[in-house]
Amino acid sequence: MRSYEYFEHDADIGVVGRGATVERAFESAAEAMFAVMAEPASLREPAEVSVSFVEDDIDLALVQWLNALLGAARETGLVFRRFSLSRKGSRWEGRAWGEPWREEIERGVEVKGATLTMLSVKSGATGWEARCVVDV
């Protein structure tokens, strides 16, 4: 049931990730965010990076996760399309797969950071939903 979509925001873009667990919902939100920057179908996955952070606030964890990925992407010069996240207490460990930017990649717009605006992480009858506005 993993999926992502977008919601309206005047200047920026709202991302929504869904999944059976909070970790899967966060992975979906990451897919949504990186799909703003590059068309996922045009990407390959030869490279892998790891990120980790400590956060006990579940809402702030979404922001930390997305921003950790943005930081890793910019630091390594990679663009990601697939993600994996696990949690032990307040420690979150994630991995992302992607490739260096090349001319053939269909580019979108740069995401500067994940914001606290419309930030919400909640569970419902159909699973978890994680959402926030990302600044572009």
Place this chain on the structure above:
Amino acid sequence: MDLDRLEQTGAWSWRVKSEPGIARAEAILYGDAELLRTMDNKVLEQITNVAKLPGLVGPAYAMPDAHWGYGFPIGGVAAFDPEDGGIISAGGVGFDISCGIRCLRSDLEEKQIAPAIQKLADSLYRNIPAGVGVEGDLQLSAHELDAVLTGGAQWAVRQGYGDSAELEYVEQRGCMTDAVPANVSPLAKKRQRGEMGTLGSGNHYLEVQVVDRIHDAKAAEAYGLRDGQIIVSIHCGSRGLGHQIGTEFLVSLAKAARRLGITLPDRELACAPVRSPEGEQYIGAMNAAINCALANRQILAHLTRRTFAHFFPGCRLETLFDVSHNTCKPEQHEVNGKRRLLWVHRKGATRAFGPGHPEIPERYREAGQPVIIGGSMGTGSYVLAGTATSEARAWSSASHGAGRAMSRHQALKQWQGRQVVDALRERGILIRTRSMRGVAEEAPGAYKDVNRVAEATEGAGLARRVAFLRPIACVKG
């Protein structure tokens, strides 16, 4: 926006009505009924929230181009007194710290560059690194980057990017003196190493423009503007370093606010008192990011000059002015007849000092500080001048752009990038980009009418129109 929640106090100004049982939040919005009606209700909610922050002096203001932001509305202005518990907010500055516009005036006219415009646009596209995932030629060591964060545009000039005389026309002469590179995280610095001299993406651009209409001949003369003249405007900011600082401090200041007992009407208004360890740490990092942005625009101006010189040897591209529109700066302002030091947040708003202000370069002092309203790539931009009334109206602030009229998501549903590029070419505007999605999101129809915003800015007494600039070529990030 629901105008019933506002009380009109002048032809171009509106005050937020008080609500029964709720402490009055002093907030003023500028614009005409039509501009305000098209604003999202979130603008009203956000500017009202800003007005509830500790240490606010006077009302919180929304400029005529205001739109829904995060925490602060974009187009939000608010001043805080540090001696009265006044705060500094990372959300009130934004992720792209010191995003702004460098405006260059040339000694060329449209008819001179018309035969070469296609090749000039291609060459600018090749020479100005733009778009997501694109790095520049400049790779800096950690030591060099610290020098950037300390020296700003002055550092860039020392490296040969432009000359020191033009720093007169950059806010703070191109350098914030209170920058603390040590307050910037290693990751933020790493993110910037390959990004000096890059434009970025989203609404960032480099545009070749023509002075199409003069509104104020005397100020235009002071600014060195004349009909038919070629202008280049460069819109960009502090790139990955600023984004990372914004990211990190948003979360840390949200936690600091909680610890300090500051009740936030919106978590995105994460803040700390100016006079607190957390506030001072952010200020040092923010100033470093401002220097990064100033250096970045200085380098891009140099790359632009080099490209023009290839086609037009000996041509001059002088800095008209460089304005930042995502900042918080300490400034002296008159409050009830007394001068006070206030920390003025401008989130998507331009500083607009009126005539005679000592920080305005002498050449422009009688006219007022140049203000640049960057419009969409299909409509145009304005050069304005700060007015004598601007200080009393909004702490010497004015609009910064046309302001979005629809979301990026809506714009994507309505336009395709290729269609926009072709339509603009038919109108004599060349677009060069790596992202057709970006062009669709930035379609001219997704923005408010810049003419109306500029008229409202003038009508509200924030700044007066000097010249209208028509785009002829645009490198989109």
